[in-house]
Amino acid sequence: MFPLTEENKHVAQLLLSTGTCPRCIFRFCGVDFHAPYKLPYKELLNELQKFLETENEEFILDIPNPPPKKIRLQELEDGIDGIDNLSQNGEGRVSVMEDGSIASKNSNLNVCNVCLGILQEFCEKEFIKKVCQKVEASGFEFTNLVFSVSFPPQLSVREHAAWLLVKQEMGKQNLSLGRNDIVQLKEAYKWITHPLFSEELGVPIDGKTCDMPRLLQASQKQTGRYNKYSRNLPQTPWIIDGERKLESSVEELISDHLLAVFKAESFNFSSSGREDVDVRTLGNGRPFAIELVNPHRVHFTSQEIKELQQKINNSSNKIQVRDLQLVTREAIGRMKEGEEEKTKSYSALIWTNKAIQKKDIEFLNDIKDLKIDQKTPLRVLHRRPLAVRTRIIHSMETRYVDEHHFHLYLKTQAGTYIKEFVHGDFGRTKPNIGSLMNMTADILELDVESVDVDWPPALDD
Numbered sequence: 001m002f003p004l005t006e007e008n009k010h011v012a013q014l015l016l017s018t019g020t021c022p023r024c025i026f027r028f029c030g031v032d033f034h035a036p037y038k039l040p041y042k043e044l045l046n047e048l049q050k051f052l053e054t055e056n057e058e059f060i061l062d063i064p065n066p067p068p069k070k071i072r073l074q075e076l077e078d079g080i081d082g083i084d085n086l087s088q089n090g091e092g093r094v095s096v097m098e099d100g101s102i103a104s105k106n107s108n109l110n111v112c113n114v115c116l117g118i119l120q121e122f123c124e125k126e127f128i129k130k131v132c133q134k135v136e137a138s139g140f141e142f143t144n145l146v147f148s149v150s151f152p153p154q155l156s157v158r159e160h161a162a163w164l165l166v167k168q169e170m171g172k173q174n175l176s177l178g179r180n181d182i183v184q185l186k187e188a189y190k191w192i193t194h195p196l197f198s199e200e201l202g203v204p205i206d207g208k209t210c211d212m213p214r215l216l217q218a219s220q221k222q223t224g225r226y227n228k229y230s231r232n233l234p235q236t237p238w239i240i241d242g243e244r245k246l247e248s249s250v251e252e253l254i255s256d257h258l259l260a261v262f263k264a265e266s267f268n269f270s271s272s273g274r275e276d277v278d279v280r281t282l283g284n285g286r287p288f289a290i291e292l293v294n295p296h297r298v299h300f301t302s303q304e305i306k307e308l309q310q311k312i313n314n315s316s317n318k319i320q321v322r323d324l325q326l327v328t329r330e331a332i333g334r335m336k337e338g339e340e341e342k343t344k345s346y347s348a349l350i351w352t353n354k355a356i357q358k359k360d361i362e363f364l365n366d367i368k369d370l371k372i373d374q375k376t377p378l379r380v381l382h383r384r385p386l387a388v389r390t391r392i393i394h395s396m397e398t399r400y401v402d403e404h405h406f407h408l409y410l411k412t413q414a415g416t417y418i419k420e421f422v423h424g425d426f427g428r429t430k431p432n433i434g435s436l437m438n439m440t441a442d443i444l445e446l447d448v449e450s451v452d453v454d455w456p457p458a459l460d461d
Helices: 006-017 022-028 041-052 125-137 154-171 185-201 250-262 302-315 329-336 362-366 418-423 433-437
Strands: 060-062 069-072 093-096 102-104 145-150 205-210 219-228 266-271 280-293 319-327 343-352 368-375 388-402 405-413 441-451
Touching: 006 022, 006 041, 006 154, 022 041, 022 154, 022 185, 125 185, 145 185, 185 205, 219 250, 219 329, 250 266, 250 280, 250 302, 250 319, 266 329, 280 319, 280 329, 302 319, 343 418, 362 388, 368 418, 405 418, 418 433, 418 441, 433 441
Parallel strands: 145 205, 280 441
Antiparallel strands: 060 069, 069 093, 093 102, 219 280, 219 319, 266 280, 343 405, 343 441, 368 388, 388 405
16 A cells, blocks of 8 residues: 555655655655565655646646656745755756656756665665675674664755755645654665565674764674783783783783684673783683674584683693683673672782791781772872772681791782782771781782682583
8 A cells, every 4th residue: 555645745746856766755754664665666666656646736747758757846945955956946857767767857866865875776675685795705604683874974964955845845734844753764774674684694683773884893702711820921911102011911812812713803802800910810710701893703513612712721821711602792791790799819928027927927817807998009090090999808818938928818809909908008008918917018929819700600621
């Protein structure tokens, strides 16, 4: 059933005469259901012509022999600009050919003056096939598709000009037309093309549209835990003033292999906290996640993932990876949940300026749930805002080494600065090991023994 009514006829005649395509005419007539937009373009044009073939004193239909049919445009009111194919005196002529093409007297382009052909050739099956051929030739593996499209900014100007024209004409009939009454170009394009893309590619499709250009990217999420055994390896590339300080990082030692195997363009690395360059991460490791951007390959068996994990582990003695697995974006969120509520365990080698005996450190074993106030450490003040954060030292255990050294084992609230808790950071952390022992204390070595997050799921070896 043709979607326009007698009430729409005047607007439809006006827009068609200025060079507007049938689908844009539907939009400005408020046709908000999908089916009419999906009809073939030639069929739409023929149906529209049949609908408009009635006498109207403002329009003259000439039927030359041989055709085409010519629709002469009435003179427009002054002040309406922005619509193509109009002559300076407000007159223009378009010819609707028997084969369905539109030939404009003022232009050699047979394109819509509002959508610039987006709802014409760019949503026909032949164009969709060309796009899909490009997708298939790219070598990407995928089981679903997110389709995003951006339109040139100039289309907004054309839309507004067309709206002003239609609004003015409808006002003469005591009718109103708000901007929200018009079906958006991106919505109409989505209605037409999504089924075509889905059918051609054989996968379900999710649609997103935007008014500004954007990069279309698919991604794959990879997660696991890593151990770091070097005291000379940063978690992420250490670059200061454009100069690399160390040759590699945990992030790079892992991601280089993933990028190669997944054939991805780039990656985003995140983890449950981070350790300093001189701190080892032992025990069951630190949870991390890597989002691989635009991977060409996404289908892997569990055995292939195990082999990839082994390849990473064989490539360096500085790190090891465990429980490597593919996850969803939602699953990654669990890594960040309760960031400050989880606990972490550490071991540290402590130096004291005064000679100590075993009895001098035993009292630390009895301290439980000690609240400390930590002003942002001087060493991270360049990248973190100045604030005082309260943290909890849940428990401590000591092991005497000699008169100037002992091992300290701590279980703390996540986010505690352990180095500063030992030496005090010039009084910025209170209390601290030095103040508790009434002497100067410093930390010589620090290891992360465990990050108490029940994620990711442990895998069988």
